[in-house]
Amino acid sequence: MRRHTCEPRAGWRDKVESTGLTYHTHDTGPYWDESACYELTAAEVDRLETAARALHFLCIDAAEQVIARDWWARLGIPAAAVPAITRSWERDDFSLYGRFDLAFDGHGAPKLLEYNADTPTALVEAAVTQWFWLQDTRPDADQFNSLHERLIAAWRRWGGQSLHFASVKEHTEDEQTVLYLRDTCEQAGVATTPVYIEDLGWDRTERRFVDLARKPVEQCFKLYPWEWMWSEAFAPHLDADPVRFIEPAWKMLLGNKGLLPVLWELFPDHPNLLPAYDRPEPLGGRYVRKPKLSREGANITWVEGGVALAETEGAYGAEGHVFQAIGPTPEFDGNHPVFGVWVVDHEPAGLGIREDTQRITGNLSRFIPHFFRPS
Amino acid sequence: MKRSTRISLVLLGGVATGALTACAPADGSSTRISSESVYTNDTYIPGVGYYHAPFRAFYPRRYNDYDATTRRYYFGGRWEAAPDRSVINISAPTPEAARAAEAARDARIDRGGFGSTSGYHSGIWS
Numbered sequence: 001m002r003r004h005t006c007e008p009r010a011g012w013r014d015k016v017e018s019t020g021l022t023y024h025t026h027d028t029g030p031y032w033d034e035s036a037c038y039e040l041t042a043a044e045v046d047r048l049e050t051a052a053r054a055l056h057f058l059c060i061d062a063a064e065q066v067i068a069r070d071w072w073a074r075l076g077i078p079a080a081a082v083p084a085i086t087r088s089w090e091r092d093d094f095s096l097y098g099r100f101d102l103a104f105d106g107h108g109a110p111k112l113l114e115y116n117a118d119t120p121t122a123l124v125e126a127a128v129t130q131w132f133w134l135q136d137t138r139p140d141a142d143q144f145n146s147l148h149e150r151l152i153a154a155w156r157r158w159g160g161q162s163l164h165f166a167s168v169k170e171h172t173e174d175e176q177t178v179l180y181l182r183d184t185c186e187q188a189g190v191a192t193t194p195v196y197i198e199d200l201g202w203d204r205t206e207r208r209f210v211d212l213a214r215k216p217v218e219q220c221f222k223l224y225p226w227e228w229m230w231s232e233a234f235a236p237h238l239d240a241d242p243v244r245f246i247e248p249a250w251k252m253l254l255g256n257k258g259l260l261p262v263l264w265e266l267f268p269d270h271p272n273l274l275p276a277y278d279r280p281e282p283l284g285g286r287y288v289r290k291p292k293l294s295r296e297g298a299n300i301t302w303v304e305g306g307v308a309l310a311e312t313e314g315a316y317g318a319e320g321h322v323f324q325a326i327g328p329t330p331e332f333d334g335n336h337p338v339f340g341v342w343v344v345d346h347e348p349a350g351l352g353i354r355e356d357t358q359r360i361t362g363n364l365s366r367f368i369p370h371f372f373r374p375s
Numbered sequence: 376m377k378r379s380t381r382i383s384l385v386l387l388g389g390v391a392t393g394a395l396t397a398c399a400p401a402d403g404s405s406t407r408i409s410s411e412s413v414y415t416n417d418t419y420i421p422g423v424g425y426y427h428a429p430f431r432a433f434y435p436r437r438y439n440d441y442d443a444t445t446r447r448y449y450f451g452g453r454w455e456a457a458p459d460r461s462v463i464n465i466s467a468p469t470p471e472a473a474r475a476a477e478a479a480r481d482a483r484i485d486r487g488g489f490g491s492t493s494g495y496h497s498g499i500w501s
Binding site for chain 1: 377378379380382383384385386387406407421422480483484485486487488489490491492493
């Protein structure tokens with residue numbers, strides 16, 4: 001694994017915007033950063049792919065145990081959500097995608113940091129923008145990225161005729177992510193209808209959700225966390241499953257950091273897992289503390305020698321924490337990469353690398369494109 | 376080869392940016408009721424009622440609905456001893472009736488029940 005310094009393409013802003021990545025720059029600096037790129041070996045890519053496949057099915061096995069053993073409290077899942085989760089699990093409701101964040105130094109096995117299984121983002125840049133970057137800069141090289149075809153294939157396998165797509169208002173990254181997913185869905189022959197999550201209506205007479213045109217919403221992709229939905233005013237209406245959502249309710253189990261100690265308990269010493277517990281003591285003084293429902297690296301505490309060396313802000317933590325051993329932390333010129341391996345329709349499908357000068361990857365970390373040379 | 380062989384976009388990209396717009400009506404039950412649309416007798420719209428063409432408005436019961444207890448017929452919002460004999464079986468609602476029907480449909484729909492948490496968290500999901 002190598003990190004290269006690169007000359008950004010002339011007009012790179014226009015180029016990435018034309019691929020849908022309109023959110024390429026934060027207030028504090030670049031988000032899409034093509035002044036660098038990562039070169040992996042084919043063997044390293046194979047290891048990431050193999051790890052993601054194994055971890056996905058480990059997580060499904062662990063979720064089955066959570067259901068079988070009533071470990072809901074360990075995951076901080078509200079009681080009201082349990083019947084809906086169980087029903088969606090028993091129906092095997094369709095799941096489109098997820099993204100593993102892995103710690104990987106190119107030497108040992110990739111280690112699971114977390115599974116963004118419910119509302120993963122950074123998709124447009126991983127699937128589209130870095131693909132066009134590769135065409136422009138290294139057309140003879142390869143990239144771990146078959147996301148586009150796999151998304152279209154997944155929608156075809158899903159087999160529905162029409163689908164609503166819901167996202168929050170006035171959030172560019174979400175809107176672009178959902179627009180891209182609609183794009184792949186339309187290419188699979190499915191008619192799509194957008195609706196903002198805030199505009200979803202509940203028809204009291206018909207007892208169903210409707211969009212702004214009062215059209216019934218029966219199948220809906222939502223880029224909105226399940227745990228938020230269960231805490232909001234419409235939550236009681238979810239009891240009767242009036243909508244089949246994608247991602248389904250059972251993905252609440254996989255996207256929950258409370259699953260990390262469950263995984264370690266069920267599969268101790270698995271090469272792709274880091275030791276994780278519901279309490280810090282087994283880890284001594286060196287660990288990362290994570291809220292069970294944290295997103296975007298919020299409220300993470302990095303502890304070494306019993307001292308908090310780094311801590312991020314946020315609004316999470318009331319639901320409880322888990323404690324995870326610190327994984328391999330490669331450093332390139334002061335940057336720490338995290339490897340986001342995408343899973344589409346239960347199969348590994350691509351890679352997006354984000355890096356930060358801080359040890360904790362947050363929502364201001366930069367996306368760095370990658371390539372590899374076939375062996 | 377692990378990478379996509381071809382990526383084509385139909386919605387995303389420069390021309391499609393901002394394409395997330397309000398939904399277009401797709402079927403009769405969701406089409407806006409207007410005085411420019413015509414309806415036949417007993418056309419039912421959930422939350423609004425049955426259309427009575429001679430009276431150009433929607434009512435809670437079918438046109439000429441018969442109540443065996445009182446032995447009366449319902450039309451135009453009232454009960455009478457004899458059924459209405461109008462030859463009009465299709466018409467457009469009056470502007471007032473269309474507005475009232477729209478208001479009735481809106482009144483039974485609650486909105487804003489999802490999305491409140493998103494304003495509390497500044498960052499995006501994961």
